[in-house]
Amino acid sequence: MIKIWSFFGFASNKEFFCKIGSKIDKGGYLAITSVSTLFAGILVKLLLDTVINTRLFWLFLLLFIISLLFLVFGIMGGYNDSKKLLEDKKNAEEKLKKLTIKHNDLSESLKKEEGNLRKLHENLVESWLKNIDMKIEMNHAERVSIYFSDNNSFYILGRYSKNPKLEKIHTQKFPLNKGVLSRAWEKDECTEFNCPIYTQDNEEYEDHIHNEYGYDREKILAFTMRSCDYIGFSIKDRGKNIGVIIFESETRSLEEKLDNIKDVVNSYNEQIRGLIVDGKNYEHILFGNRDVTNSTEMEAIKELSSKVVTRSQYE
Incomplete structure (x- = not known):
């Protein structure tokens, strides 16, 4: 009832x-x-x-x-x-046709803004790496790279070398549990000065990399840079590891620069941290991991653009 x-x-x-x-x-x-x-x-x-x-x-x-x-x-x-x-x-x-046209226009505009921002951010990262290079006086057999961690993997944020061949980025994603990247991530610092030089003994080099870091021969042969010297440092944000900066050389040249590299990394730590934080927060924009087109993403682009411009002023 x-x-x-x-x-x-x-x-x-x-x-x-x-x-x-x-x-x-x-x-x-x-x-x-x-x-x-x-x-x-x-x-x-x-x-x-x-x-x-x-x-x-x-x-x-x-x-x-x-x-x-x-x-x-x-x-x-x-x-x-x-x-x-x-x-x-x-x-x-x-109305649907007009909305579709408007959506397509917004998508094109967003892609253009993402492309411009991606290039701007790449230039900013490269500029800071150039500053580090100048302080350390790196040669044409050396390079420096910045990585950030996400979803149990490392992603490269930027790289610089005086040698254009060594500066090229062929792989974006790296395993979290292999190589110097992993050791620097886990122990805050990693140095490798005992690796054989590839051009002097390639088989001994391959055996060393395989035994020390777990890479198989096929992967080693695919390396674009077969480094024998490595120096790596973890980068922290609020006490938590968020990324790694790695220095490499194809010759025996980094050990004598170790103290200078430590000083330079410490002095640029805040700038490197900021670049990595932005890389993690805006990964979907900088690396194109999402296809979503909406006002929220446009706001994210504007926010990151302002950060990039602000940091550029301090170069």
Whole structure:
């Protein structure tokens, strides 16, 4: 009983009759046409069975004419209703077409902004790495790279070398549990000065890298730089490791620069930390990991753009 009474009254939120009325409104012309057709058929039968020129005959005739008028009204109303529906459909399709064009324009604009921002951020990272290079006086057999961690992998944020061949980035993603990257990440600092020089003994080099860092021969042969000297440092944010900076050399040249490299990394630590934090926070923009196009992403681009411009002023 309680459920029945809850359908009615000022306190009810069921809107029972509104829903019924809504359905009647939408099917009104169809209902009028159907009912008037039914009544017209019944009245025709009654007229045929009634004596002409009697009061009952004229009453049935009047009701028949009224039924016909309602029938015409229902047919015309149904026609106009269908016409209106077609117009609404056409308008909706035009709006959808305009929205699609607008969406495509926004997508193109967003991709362009992402490309511009990606280039701007790459230039910023490269500029800081150049500053580090100048302080350390690196040679053409050396390079420096910055990586950030995400989803149990390392991703390269930027790289610099005076040698264009060594500066090229062929791989974006690296395992978290292999190589100097992993050791610097785990122990905060890693140095390698005992690795054989590849050009002097390639087999001994391959055996050393395989035994020390777990890389197989096929992977080692795919290295674009077969370094023998490594220096790596973890970069922290609020006491938590967020990335690694790695110095490499194809010759025996980094050990004598170790103290200078430590001093330079310490002095640039805040700038490197900021670059890595932005790389992690805006990875989907800088590295194109998402295809989502929305106002939130546009805001993210604007926010990162302002950070990049601000940091550029301090180069």
